Amino acid sequence: MARSGIRRAAGGVRSAPRRTRPVDNEGLIPVLARAVREVEAAAQRGALRPSNRTKFQAVAQLMREERARVKADADLTDAQRAEQLKRLDGVATILAKTAARDTSVIQLLAEDAPVSESTRTVKRDMMIAAGMELAPEELVIAAEPTSPVEAPERAVVPQQVVARQLANPFLPPDFSLAEAPVAHPRRLANWELFGPLFKSFEYGAGGGVASMPLPEPTTLRTPAGAELMKHQAELVASAAQGHRTFLLADEPGLGKTAQSLLAADAANAFPLLVVVPNVVKTNWMREAQRWVPNRSVTVLHGDGEDMDGFADVIVVNYEILDRHVGWLGALGFRGMVVDEAHFIKNKESQRSRFVLQLAERIRERMARPLLMALTGTPLINSVEDFRTIWQFLGWIDDKKPRAELMNALEDIGLTPAEPGFFVEARRAVIEMGIVRRRKVDVAADIPARRIADIPVELDDEVGRSIRDAERELTVKLVARYHQALAARTGQAPVEGIDHKLVRQVARWELEDQDATTTGENVFSMVRRIGRAKAQLAADYAAQLASNVGKVVFFAKHLDVMDQAEEVFARRGLRTATVRGEQSTAQRTAEIDAFVNDPDVAVIVCSLTAAGVGLNLQVASNVVLAELSWTSAEQTQAIDRVHRIGQEEPVTAWRIIAAQTIDTKIAELIDRKAGLAARALDGSDEELVDSGDIQLDAMAAMLTDALEGR
Missing domain, CATH: 3.40.50.300 (P-loop containing nucleotide triphosphate hydrolases)
Structure with a gap:
């Protein structure tokens, strides 16, 4: 009977085999398996792009963490534990095969490998997709600073920001930055280029204004119906055509705020981060409401308790960046504007480092974000004041030009040692996005301005004491100059006044004045003069x-x-x-x-x-x-x-x-x-x-005294 039953079963329709256990398509392991296969397929097509390298590292980290969890889970039977470890071994095998194809990712497998904000974001999204429970604050990635800036002790995450992240937990960053140009250095590979680039703006002008070519605008009206001046509409048209980095250095009063807001609208660069001096925060809110009324705007004050976490434009002042830099870098901004950008000229200052850090995080998450530096006075004391602004815009890094600018310099076909390089190098930097218009050239309806000096005599006791103090300081400088001159050995004497020594003496005096708060110095004299003139x-x-x-x-x-x-x-x-x-x-x-x-x-x-x-x-x-x-x-x-x-x-x-x-x-x-x-x-x-005016003023006092004026 048993044999006959077997024959009937064999002669009829074969029944589907019974599963001894259901297929486990839930939890973290299936998510890791899908992700690692995607990375493997990408590696088979060629070198991994940044998005897949990020996914590779996130999978490796989660696999290690899941393996440790499975081994420690007392609720699992031995069979269940062995099954899950076997599946994790499969993920590990694919990771190893991928690393064998693209050896550059082997370093990402190390447990102490640096973890970028992008990796943490992908890792978080995988955990959410696997149904793992995360605390609300874990949904907001407040990355550790990638620059030398230490994590600020006063860091906060406003509740409105948490609400925004919870409302968009699966909003993916744009990791297509891999399509950015790659530098192919040839003749300039071993050249130090920062010095020549800065000098090109001192000596390579050739009579030309530093402003990139801008397209002819098709309209002088905004979508909201407001009227623009032609120079404003030109910049907006450039953003609409795809240009994404601007050093907008128009003379003050030519409407840089309106241009940047409308450029963001044309580039769809929202949400937009705007970093400004504290004094103009309210003005920025008003201007945003005027020029882009279809976009919501919020201003960050203090810890951000009253901010709108869902706003399209977020305005924050330099002074409170230390509290908010963490979540700002992870919010998913598509654009960033730095107003009065000369405020970041000192790269070592905390606010400059926070601004650079935020810009770098935006570039990590977003392909070709809109980045704009606004300042009517980009140069204060030196052409090198450009340096931090260029780095914010992504034209250079700490040591050299980035890919796009480097390729433009290579295309010149010259080195800094050859004639013509400075003019062409200046043009290449300008075309990266420098826009400079003067009132006299673009706004004929703005009346002229003039500076008129009103000399006043300080002929009272205060005035006499100020002049006496100046004479005493001058005598001191002259004595110091002659002492330094007499102490020289082994140097040929300088005929007449040694102007290098004059400046050195002035510098010594300023350093001494900085180190002490007692006695008369140039700063206290200027302040006394101000009070006397009041x-x-x-x-x-x-x-x-x-x-x-x-x-x-x-x-x-x-x-x-x-x-x-x-x-x-x-x-x-x-x-x-x-x-x-x-x-x-x-x-x-x-x-x-x-x-x-x-x-x-x-x-x-x-x-x-x-x-x-x-x-x-x-x-x-x-x-x-x-x-x-x-x-x-x-x-x-x-x-x-x-x-x-x-x-x-x-x-x-x-x-x-x-x-x-x-x-x-x-x-x-x-x-x-x-x-x-x-x-x-x-x-x-x-x-x-280009030295400081304090130094120049002190040197001038000493020079005049030595000349007997």
Whole structure:
């Protein structure tokens, strides 16, 4: 009977074989198996791209972690444990085969291999796909900084950001950055190129303005119906055509904020991160609401408790980047704007390193993000002020040009030792995305501006004490110069004044002054001069306000501002004020009062707090009660008034104390203004030494004394 039963079964339709256990298609192992097969297939086609290298490392890490979990799981039977370990061995075998094909990924198998934010993101997504439970904070990848910046102790993750991540847990980053150009160095392989590139902007201008070719705009209206000027529409058209990195160095007042927001709209670069000085955060929110009203905007204050985590535009100031750099780098921004980009010129500063770190993380996640550096004064003291800005934009790294710029330099066909290299190298950098327009060239409807110096005599006891202090400092410098000259040995004597030694003596004196807070020095003298001029400067501003209308009054020090406000109060003039210690709401209220209230005659401003980002064009007269240490700071202050929409000629009145170091500082500021003119505007003006004005002023005092002036 048994045999007959077997024959009937064999002679009829064969029944499907019974499974002794169900196929396990749930959990982490199937996810790893699918991912590792995708990587293996990619390796069979050629070298692995960054997206697959990231996946390779994520699989390797999760496989190790799962193996350890399986071995330690007391709830598994021996058979179940053996089955799962066998399947994990299969994943490991495919990883090994892949590494054999592309040996560059072998290093990723090491347990101590560096883990990028991209790898952590892919790893997290695999865990979610496997149904593993993660705490809400684990869904937000706040990567460890990839640069030398230490993880900030005050780091926070606002709850709104957690909510955004929870709402989009499977939103994948764009890892197609592998399609970026690869540098193929040939003749320039062993050249140090940073020096020649910077020099090309000093000596290679050839009379040309530093501005890339821009397309002709098809319209001068925005999607929201606002009207643009032609120069603004040109940049937006360039972004629409696919250009993605810009050093927008238009002169202050030409609408850089609007251009960057509309460029982001044209490039669909949202969510957009905007990093700004604290003083202009509110202004950026207003401008975003005006130019891209279809996009939501939020401003980060403090720990971000009241931010909108789902906003399209997130505005944060430099000072609180340390709290937010972790989650900002993982949010998935498609673009980043750095306003007043000269703030990051010191690469060693914490804010510069945070900005560079954020830009690098965005590039890791996003193919060709929109990156824009905005500054009307990109050069403060040296052409090398470009360096950190270029690195933010991704044109260079720490040591050399990146692939796109390197290939452009190779295409020149010359080395820095050959004629013609500097002009062509400058052009290659400009075409990476430098855009520089001057008011006189593109905004004929903006009236001219002029700087008028008002010399004042400090003939009271304070003035005499200042001049006495200057004489004492000069005597000290001369004595130090002659001592250094006498101590020289083994050097040929220099005929006349040794100007190198003059600058060295000045540098020594500045270093000594930095190291001590006692005694008279150039800084304390300048501050005393500012206090001595305060009454005279305020008197002059009051006369202007009584005769020609609203006046903007700038000073560096709070005590000078206080003295000026006392003068205005005695004259019966209502004032507003902008100071560094104000909250954003207070500052906004003060500005609104000056702009909208006809009875507010003068706004008293700190050069530091109000020198950038504000629109004060309701006035056409600026009084500079104290001189800045840079021409850029002076220019920024004047351009709070000299802007698009200004209908009157603008005059900046500099109050200068005669027969003091004030006059020398004014001369140096004017000479420094030639730096940007030559490097960016194609001017043929002689470029003066690019040292600090403090050093130049001290050297000038010593030189004048040695010449017997």
